[in-house]
Amino acid sequence: MIVPEYWAEACIKKRVDSRQVTVRRFGWSDASQEDAQNNAEQRAQEAYSRIIAGEKLTRREPKIPYNGADGVPIREEILDRQGDAVITRNSYGAQCLNTPDVLIADIDFEYEAGIRLYILVTILITGCAAFIGWKLTSWPIGSVSWVIGLLLIAPVTAMLHRIFIGLTGGVERRARSRIKRFIKKHPDWHLRIYRTPAGFRVLVMHRTFAPEESEVSNFFQALKSDPLYVRMCLNQKCFRARLSPKPWRIGIDSHMRPRPGVWPAQPSRLPARTHWIETYEKAAKAYAACRFVEALGSNKIHPKTEQLRQIHDQICRANQNLTIA
Numbered sequence: 001m002i003v004p005e006y007w008a009e010a011c012i013k014k015r016v017d018s019r020q021v022t023v024r025r026f027g028w029s030d031a032s033q034e035d036a037q038n039n040a041e042q043r044a045q046e047a048y049s050r051i052i053a054g055e056k057l058t059r060r061e062p063k064i065p066y067n068g069a070d071g072v073p074i075r076e077e078i079l080d081r082q083g084d085a086v087i088t089r090n091s092y093g094a095q096c097l098n099t100p101d102v103l104i105a106d107i108d109f110e111y112e113a114g115i116r117l118y119i120l121v122t123i124l125i126t127g128c129a130a131f132i133g134w135k136l137t138s139w140p141i142g143s144v145s146w147v148i149g150l151l152l153i154a155p156v157t158a159m160l161h162r163i164f165i166g167l168t169g170g171v172e173r174r175a176r177s178r179i180k181r182f183i184k185k186h187p188d189w190h191l192r193i194y195r196t197p198a199g200f201r202v203l204v205m206h207r208t209f210a211p212e213e214s215e216v217s218n219f220f221q222a223l224k225s226d227p228l229y230v231r232m233c234l235n236q237k238c239f240r241a242r243l244s245p246k247p248w249r250i251g252i253d254s255h256m257r258p259r260p261g262v263w264p265a266q267p268s269r270l271p272a273r274t275h276w277i278e279t280y281e282k283a284a285k286a287y288a289a290c291r292f293v294e295a296l297g298s299n300k301i302h303p304k305t306e307q308l309r310q311i312h313d314q315i316c317r318a319n320q321n322l323t324i325a
Contacts, residue, residue: 001100001238002073003086004028007264010040012048023048024060028073063262065091066232066240074098074236077263082311083304087243089263093256093280094289095243095315100211102308103204104239105220106196106229107175175200175224182222183296190297192309194290194316197249197324201241201290203309206300211237243315245287249325252280287325288317 008027013020025047027040051057065075076088076096085099176193179202183191190205202223209216211233220230233239247256257272258265265273292313313319 001084001086001098001236002028003076003078003088003098004036004073005030005078006033006036007075008033008036008040010037010044012044014048016052021048021052022059023051026061026063026072026075065262066096066236074238075263083307085308085311087311087315089277090242091256091262093247093252093277094245097241097243097308097312097315098236098238099240099308100238101208102239102305103209103216103219104241105202105204105223105225106199106241107179107202107223108199108226109172109175178223180296182219186297188298188300190295190300192295193293194318195293195324196290197246200293203241203305203312205295205302205305205309206298207302208304211239241312241316243289243312244281244284245289245325247280250280250283250287252283256280286322288320288322289324290316290318291322291324292318 006029010025010027012023015021023044025040025044027036027038027043029035029039047057047059051059061072063075064072074086074088076090078086078088079095080087085097085102088096088098090096179191179193179200183189188206192203192205194201194203204219216233217230219225220233229240254276256276258269
């Protein structure tokens with residue numbers, strides 16, 4: 001996990017075989033702005049050499065703070081460091097905890113139908129339409145049935161999904177059941193469960209983990225953790241948790257300036273950013289990012305996970321009777 005203090009950008013522009021080749025790359029450092037610039041120039045030169053050698057690479061790196069960044073560190077304002085854990089401000093203004101080895105899972109409730117159900121309904125409906133056309137020996141009628149069937153796929157799938165979720169206890173109960181099934185198979189694990197606005201967050205307490213461990217992958221799969229979160233854990237080699245509310249859930253309708261909220265911001269734009277943050281932080285005091293529900297499994301607690309748990313619970317206000325947002 002790398003969350004640098006300093007960022008820079010380097011650009012190489014040269015004519016190669018009567019065409020202009022422009023390559024831009026970012027650089028970073030925890031030591032100094034000069035080191036960040038040197039890193040940017042080295043990365044730009046390496047990319048340029050590979051491109052003129054015929055390799056197909058992106059000529060300009062996108063300025064992405066976290067989600068979607070591949071091979072580039074987390075580009076967010078650093079608010080605090082606690083050992084090797086880093087608290088940052090994300091692109092929409094919320095505080096986030098980043099840790100290289102304390103396992104955190106993010107579980108969203110299943111409000112949308114899965115792809116397998118869509119495929120099953122599609123096969124059944126289009127099959128029925130084809131059967132109607134064949135039975136009536138009328139391709140026009142069969143074609144109309146097929147078109148009507150296509151229009152029915154989405155609503156029928158959604159209806160069947162709602163019925164299935166209802167019969168199995170609802171989205172919250174299903175998510176909680178997956179957690180309990182996992183801990184039943186792994187009684188030596190220690191899990192702390194938190195309710196979030198759209199699901200659950202799980203902190204693993206009995207030991208630390210590297211994001212690429214197979215046990216981590218199995219854990220995410222068993223709990224059906226958010227696929228984007230799983231992918232970013234591997235890309236950034238860290239686990240992550242939002243510590244403060246999402247702005248639009250606490251009445252903050254405006255966006256953090258400048259947009260998108262990629263760090264660092266130009267000095268001329270810092271006053272507007274600072275004003276927005278002050279307004280947001282004042283409103284956020286009345287809300288929690290999550291609420292502690294229960295602990296499951298063994299009583300094993302690793303000292304590092306406990307230290308991070310205290311930081312997490314305090315900033316999230318996880319033990320206060322506040323609206324989660």
